[in-house]
Amino acid sequence: MKKITLVCLIAAMILSGCSVTNSTSVDSNLQTTENTQQNTKNQYIMAGKIAANDEANIASKISARVSEVSVNIGSNVNKGDTIIKLDTQDLQAQVNQAQAAVNTAKASLVNATNGTRPEQIAQAQAALDNATESYEVTKKNYERTKTLVEAEANTQQQLESAEQQLVATEAQQKSAQEQLNMLKNGATETSIDVYKAQVEQAEAALKTAQTALSNGTITAPISGVVNAKNINIGEMASPSATLVSISNSSTLFVNAYAPSDIISELKEGQDVAVKVSEVPDTVFEGKIAVINSKLNSQSRNILVKVTLSDPNAQLKPGMFAEVGLKE
Template sequence: MKNLLYYSVLLLVMALLLPACSSDENTKKMTGEQAEAVSQAAYQTVLVSVESVAKQLALPGEFIPYYDVALYAKVNGFIKSMPVDVGAKVNRGQVLATMEAPELESDLSRTLSDLTAAKGRLNISKSNYRRLVQASKTAGAVAPQELDQSQAVVMGDSANLTSQQQRVAAARQMKQYLMLTAPFDGVVTERILSPGALVGPTQKDAQPMLKLKEIGRLRLQVTVPEVYAGQIRQDAPVTYSVNAFPGKVFTGKINRISYNVERSVRAELIEIEVKNPGLQLMPGMYATVGFPVQRQSKSLYVPKSAVVVSMEGSYVITVVKGKTHWVTVQTGNETAGQTEVIGNLKPTDQVLVKGSDDIRDNVAIKTIRATSTVGTREVSAR
């Protein structure tokens, strides 16, 4: 009986242990497969390509208004009327909004009254002075001190009159500020406030009443990479195209050069003045601008996907002896699927086809060969 009980317990324990052992074996097997899959993971690389730069450098640009202003109220008051709205074409000096402020009317009336009183006092003091001068011709009739005092009164009243005239001019000018006028020819692009709104410079979080832009003329702004900055010349001809008008090529010239390389992007800002009488082009549109430049040396190209743009800047990831290296670059001309890069690169360098900031610097990775058409020749990765 004891033997039977012993064998029963033994069989029960074996039955419980067999699935656990099988599970451990499966887990080990799966872990091994995952490790093998990870070890087989590899990144595609291509060689940096050397090509001649096209004579026409193509760079992106953006249209901005020639003038762009937000119009605020200069005095405190309520908007009485606003005869313009979004899209209205206005001329310089045209009234865009009218405000009302009764206290300004009161100030003007008070200063006009003070001016009238000042004129009256001056006329009286002048009359008294003339009589004293006439009387002083008779010896002993007028004391010299009395004559001097009368003359001083005339000078004081005259100064007071000038002060009152200036106060009236200031009050009239403040009243003129109740009319908001256009500072230049343009188009109303935003109307923020409506009639009845309280406006003025003393208001907390003051908002503009309108936004006005001059778009009859536009500025086409382009940032030119540092490597080309030395070849940009004032009044040099350029061509540009806009996606909104496919197939149409516009012409212009370089009107302004900043003569300053921005450290953040290592590029120089230039402006092209664009006449836009038909208002076909609009601020915010992008353009592709062609510059007639030619580099003396050949340029290096990589796939567009190889360039990583992050908080650290623009860079490509090269692979040297199985380890990654970040190489800071500037981007230049673009061709089909390829981007010109300027930096510490050589034609024999291998770069990752698809760069990512998830791939850190100086880490070991596995690479495989990849073929990519760069420029006019096929490149095979090692």
């Protein structure tokens, strides 16, 4: 009798365990089954690649070495966030030099207006010496850059930038020479006008230098997710290369082509189903935003733009999507 009772208890435990396992298995597969059934019911008639309305390929406006990278692939950024910093020591020196030129030009204008004194001539001579030294340094940099461009080690844009700097420093040198000459010869109404023009020229050069310096900090033009990073600390950034790509996944869409014979079944604002092979067993919600009235002359299909709903951020630009009509 005891043996019979023991056997019954073991059988009951085994059956109970099987029941729990089967129940868990059914629950875990319920969502997959529902999605599979929904996929089966939907009629998938269009396909295309996912893209984002807000995308940005970010490049540097200047050639400089990267000193800091604040993002990586997958990083979330907000518009205006700093993502890359460049080495701007040379640019800061140019700003300082341009600011000194402005100060000198303004002082020369004041001196010319108030009359010439010996110390003013000495100051103008010192300004000329500094301008000449800057010109010589810039000239050597231009010649070095030109040689590198001819050897295809630098870009044409770098040469143009060096040439602009050379022209600016040459103008500053000539301006300083003219100021010294005018002080020695005495200021006239005409020379005062020249001093005023030199102040304006120096201020314009300062503004240009300040703009170049500000380009050393690269910020995100849009909010979104970094989906590509092609630069690292210590590498050279150039205006011709994309450093970082950002896309806003909240504005995803698919440009799909629908056969002309089913266009009558479609309308703008219509809800559709979307499936993506990279995210299996999931059906995404979509909405027809635009139906192009122009027929493709080769495929005889019509372009349909479908906006996507992706609350869990599973979709990425470049994924292939199929669009179906809901049954």
